[in-house]
Amino acid sequence: MTTALITGASSGIGAVYARRLAARGHDLVLVARATDRLNTLAEELRGAHGVVIEVITADLIDGPQLDKVIDRLRSDPPIDILVNKAGAGLMGGFTAADPDQMYKLLRLNVLVPTLLTSAVIGKMVERGSGSIINIASVLALLPEYSAGIYAATKSYLMTLSQSLAAEVTAKGVYVQAVLPAATRTEIYDRAGGDISKVPNVMEVEDLVDAALIGFDRKELVTIPPVPDAAAWDPFEQARFALAQGFSNSEPAARYRA
Secondary structure, eight states: OOEEEESSSSHHHHHHHHHHHHHTTOOOEEEEEEEHHHHHHHHHHHHOOOOOEEEOOOOTSSSSHHHHHHHHSSSSOOOOOEEEOOOOOOSSSSSTOHHHHHHHHHIIIHHHHHHHHHHHHHHHHTTTTTEEEEEEOGGTTGGGGOOSSSSHHHHHHHHHHHHHHHHHHGTTTTEEEEOSBOOOOOOOHHOOOOOGSSSBOOOOHHHHHHHHHHHHOOEEETTTSOOGGGHHHHHHHHHHHTTTTTTTTSOOOGGGG
16 A cells, blocks of 8 residues: 655645545545644545545644654655645735745745655655655746746746656656646635636646646646647757757857957
């Protein structure tokens, strides 16, 4: 029996991942701040699928509470799938942003998934199996569409996924970055936004089902709303074509006086 640990599991994308993975027969470790919601979800899934479910109540930006989750990732039974879903948004631009709020967002969106992945990846490599799912955002590719630092945090998560995949894929560990566009979750309300003003919002169930198809296909980057998967190919080709110039020891002619 395989076990998946899901952060941000009490609602939205995390809760749907829990339902879908339980239906696939995975035991679960559910992590979030909302104990009542976690317990309700755990009871639902135990009854529906007969899987073993652990609940860890944790505010992941609090060091000792984060340590509880790190300890579980390092212990047995081993975690076979880590879903880094916990995250938040921050409305408004950079110039007027509260530094304390930016610090909290950076801890949750950047530091937490990094440390959780670090805690589990070693044993996955030793076993030669395991999966890391990082929930990023299409804004990682379009930072101009989002004021403030949110897009930058999601860009970090995508590039972390890419660099990690380059390191561990050959060792049997699969890494997936999921890039949702606008999705009907509580993140808008929590950040002080209004989802009713956002066009073309995807339902959470549709997003997760699509992401899991990408997971089954072992995609590195999964972008559920993009109609043509081939649209990613020229983007990647352009990136590697640009990289061909990185090894020049002299500045390009256009930069010489």
